[in-house]
Amino acid sequence: xxxxxxxxxxxxxxxxxxxxxxxxxxxxxxxxxxxxxxxxxxxxxxxxxxxxxxxxxxxxxxxxxxxxxxxxxxxxxxxxxxxxxxxxxxxxxxxxxxxxxxxxxxxxxxxxxxxxxxxxxxxxxxxxxxxxxxxxxxxxxxxxxxxxxxxxxxxxxxxxxxxxxxxxxxxxxxxxxxxxxxxxxxxxxxxxxxxxxxxxxxxxxxxxxxxxxxxxxxxxxxxxxxxxxxxxxxxxxxxxxxxxxxxxxxxxxxxxxxxxxxxxxxxxx
Amino acid sequence: xxxxxxxxxxxxxxxxxxxxxxxxxxxxxxxxxxxxxxxxxxxxxxxxxxxxxxxxxxxxxxxxxxxxxxxxxxxxxxxxxxxxxxxxxxxxxxxxxxxxxxxxxxxxxxxxxxxxxxxxxxxxxxxxxxxxxxxxxxxxxxxxxxxxxxxxxxxxxxxxxxxxxxxxxxxxxxxxxxxxxxxxxxxxxxxxxxxxxxxxxxxxxxxxxxxxxxxxxxxxxxxx
Numbered sequence: 001x002x003x004x005x006x007x008x009x010x011x012x013x014x015x016x017x018x019x020x021x022x023x024x025x026x027x028x029x030x031x032x033x034x035x036x037x038x039x040x041x042x043x044x045x046x047x048x049x050x051x052x053x054x055x056x057x058x059x060x061x062x063x064x065x066x067x068x069x070x071x072x073x074x075x076x077x078x079x080x081x082x083x084x085x086x087x088x089x090x091x092x093x094x095x096x097x098x099x100x101x102x103x104x105x106x107x108x109x110x111x112x113x114x115x116x117x118x119x120x121x122x123x124x125x126x127x128x129x130x131x132x133x134x135x136x137x138x139x140x141x142x143x144x145x146x147x148x149x150x151x152x153x154x155x156x157x158x159x160x161x162x163x164x165x166x167x168x169x170x171x172x173x174x175x176x177x178x179x180x181x182x183x184x185x186x187x188x189x190x191x192x193x194x195x196x197x198x199x200x201x202x203x204x205x206x207x208x209x210x211x212x213x214x215x216x217x218x219x220x221x222x223x224x225x226x227x228x229x230x231x232x233x234x235x236x237x238x239x240x241x242x243x244x245x246x247x248x249x250x251x252x253x254x255x256x257x258x259x260x261x262x263x264x265x266x267x268x269x
Numbered sequence: 270x271x272x273x274x275x276x277x278x279x280x281x282x283x284x285x286x287x288x289x290x291x292x293x294x295x296x297x298x299x300x301x302x303x304x305x306x307x308x309x310x311x312x313x314x315x316x317x318x319x320x321x322x323x324x325x326x327x328x329x330x331x332x333x334x335x336x337x338x339x340x341x342x343x344x345x346x347x348x349x350x351x352x353x354x355x356x357x358x359x360x361x362x363x364x365x366x367x368x369x370x371x372x373x374x375x376x377x378x379x380x381x382x383x384x385x386x387x388x389x390x391x392x393x394x395x396x397x398x399x400x401x402x403x404x405x406x407x408x409x410x411x412x413x414x415x416x417x418x419x420x421x422x423x424x425x426x427x428x429x430x431x432x433x434x435x436x437x438x439x440x441x442x443x444x445x446x447x448x449x450x451x452x453x454x455x456x457x458x459x460x461x462x463x464x465x466x467x468x469x470x471x472x473x474x475x476x477x478x479x480x481x482x483x484x485x486x487x488x489x490x491x492x493x
Contacts, residue, residue, distance in 0.1 A: 124400075150399055153417045157398025172395075201435075203396050203415055 010151030012122030026242030028083035051223025064101035094127035208241030387426035455479035
């Protein structure tokens, strides 16, 4: 039975697409056949981060409208043969997504895949609601900042009340909190919300903490999901996150400020 | 022909209701003048209803006629009589005045409707998130989790929150003044009870478990 996971946040620019790319690559590398769908119709980004923008022929909307088959639109990742990408349409808008159309595509994907990752657009309107509607699990991406936390709270409310599971009295969507762009040094200075603050406000179990890292921007620019950058702290944090998603119990890393070593203090660093 | 028909419109307009406590014209005039002197402009040709309830036994029409003349002399325009005793109605007819039922409408019933007996309790076990609104109609509200900033919880009765309250809580939404808001961690944006509200910036110093109640016309927050 396939699991549908939505990556959502309410607020834009917090790292939904970065997370979708990293988590889907991580699941595929762990041997699970995974497809990642870009729901951000009109603002297609996932294909760039996955480095397949030159291979897009048909897209999600073409499949929904019956202009192309699913197999024609799915793009196989060149680095991992268990990972497929279903890109968004750049020339349409979010109204092209219909509940029936999305359900049909998801049902078809469920036959072949173990994990279906839905990369949600920002906001709480139609596009975001379509992305989360059929979800079994949700990864709510939050920055340690008040407005991002507030928006995540709002999206958690929508998961609780407007998802397929909520409307059909099924067990609720399994909610996970992923804190991104976390900087422990700034928490100590009082410039950033702490992990405990965010957990207290949102009351959702913590899936992972991704530290603020230069590696994320480099990865986006290179079209490589940051999880493949095994030397970077962000890459390692995403690997932990994927392991926890698969049921592994791992301690949270990169949550405390690193004390500078003697040499770093002498030479700067 | 139809074009000549009158177009009727119904309207409400305020009138003074003046109690006539004595059928003795001199005594009444004295009382009236002293009342008018307190606010002369209020009584300039004001439409007036005379309340003759306290005149018993039922006086003669001529006695009331004398009272009417005193009113007109003092620039009042009496146009109707009212009384708790419908026996006075006949005088109104004789004098060509309107008759108005004593306390038209059901003013006496209104306070009873304001304080309905609330025995039901609506229970919410999931967190109330930003943007969500919970309304417990004709019921108290029990929330076993938290209420986030930007959320609204509303009840016709009292509200109990076993977690943190960071949103708005509106108790006694239909006017039940004895309603209260009780929460384990008080960080509300706004507390309202029976139409009276208090904003966070006006809260008294304190934190933690709190009880909010209405005292006369302002909200009291007791930290427990």
